[in-house]
Structure formats: structure tokens, C-alpha cells
Amino acid sequence: GLTGSETLADIGALLQKRFGTTEAVEGHYSEALAMTEEGGRATIVFTISGAMDDSIKSQQHVVEVFQPAAVAAGVTGYGVRQQCYRAADPEAWTNQLCP
Numbered sequence: 001g002l003t004g005s006e007t008l009a010d011i012g013a014l015l016q017k018r019f020g021t022t023e024a025v026e027g028h029y030s031e032a033l034a035m036t037e038e039g040g041r042a043t044i045v046f047t048i049s050g051a052m053d054d055s056i057k058s059q060q061h062v063v064e065v066f067q068p069a070a071v072a073a074g075v076t077g078y079g080v081r082q083q084c085y086r087a088a089d090p091e092a093w094t095n096q097l098c099p
Helices: 008-019
Strands: 030-038 041-049 056-066 074-084
Touching (some): 008 056
Antiparallel strands (some): 041 056
16 A cells, blocks of 8 residues: 555554554553664564464564655565464564464
């Protein structure tokens, strides 16, 4: 749903709107948005932790952006990764489905 005219903050807000929740949550649910810029590129990471899925510890939506200082920033990459409760290393990030 990006038009190409979004700023980094706009892209972050769209990630939160698309993958976050506006409903009341239970337990240890949390959302975090982080943005870093370096050398004409930026990375936006939206992290969800404590969701109701008992196999996923945390999930991240990662967007890479070219020319982040420009209003018409171009998205060059998108991916999803997660930490799995039942993995050999529950702290490791993977793009595979959780067991």
C-alpha cells in the first residue's frame, strides 16, 4: 500500500497500522518501532512480542529504504523474521516457520 511519497515515519506508521493491534491486549504483549539511517539507506523494524501465538516469541517486520532523507523514499526490501519458543535457540531470529 505504499505510493512512493512516504517518509520513514509514514512507513513506520503504516507498519504499525497493518501489523499492530488497536484492541485491548492481555499478558505481556508489546510493540516497538525502530528506525536507523546510514549512508543513504535506512532500516525500519517493527517488533511484536508476547502475541497470542504460543509458538512465536517475537516477530519483526523489516523494511529497507533507499534515500531515506528524500520524501519519496524507495523501499528496496521487506522481510519477516521471528524468534520461536520451541527452537533450539529461542533467542535466534529465523525466517522459517516456528515448530
